[in-house]
Amino acid sequence: MKTYTKQQLALRNGQDKPEIWVAYKGLIYDVSASRLWKNGKHYEHWAGQDLTDELIDAPHTSEVFKKFQPIGLLKN
Numbered sequence: 781m782k783t784y785t786k787q788q789l790a791l792r793n794g795q796d797k798p799e800i801w802v803a804y805k806g807l808i809y810d811v812s813a814s815r816l817w818k819n820g821k822h823y824e825h826w827a828g829q830d831l832t833d834e835l836i837d838a839p840h841t842s843e844v845f846k847k848f849q850p851i852g853l854l855k856n
């Protein structure tokens with residue numbers, strides 16, 4: 781899998797590039813197809829970032845990522 785930097789991820793925020801990406805536990809997911817991530821916004825959260833520490837605020841678990849195939853790794 782390809783590795784991306786935080787800067788590269790940040791461009792996939794739903795505003796600067798057509799792709800909408802979210803990182804969770806070191807993996808990057810493409811959520812562009814999700815109606816729930818339109819324009820990069822998901823409730824109070826923005827795509828283009830590592831949202832691992834924010835999952836605690838969600839009414840759901842990480843099970844929501846199961847339907848998405850990771851498209852890359854986030855560089856430390």
Ligand code: HEM
Binds near residue numbers: 815816823844847
């Ligand atoms: C205020 C916080 C949040 C709220 C209210 C919220 C709400 C929801 C709801 C209602 C759904 C669809 C139903 C479900 O699967 O349970 C959903 C799906 C999802 N959420 Fe969240 N969420 C929040 C935070 C987050 C965070 C921080 C992440 C990332 C770490 C995240 C990632 C996702 C993903 C990937 C989906 C699946 C989208 C799809 O299936 O199209 N959510 N969320």
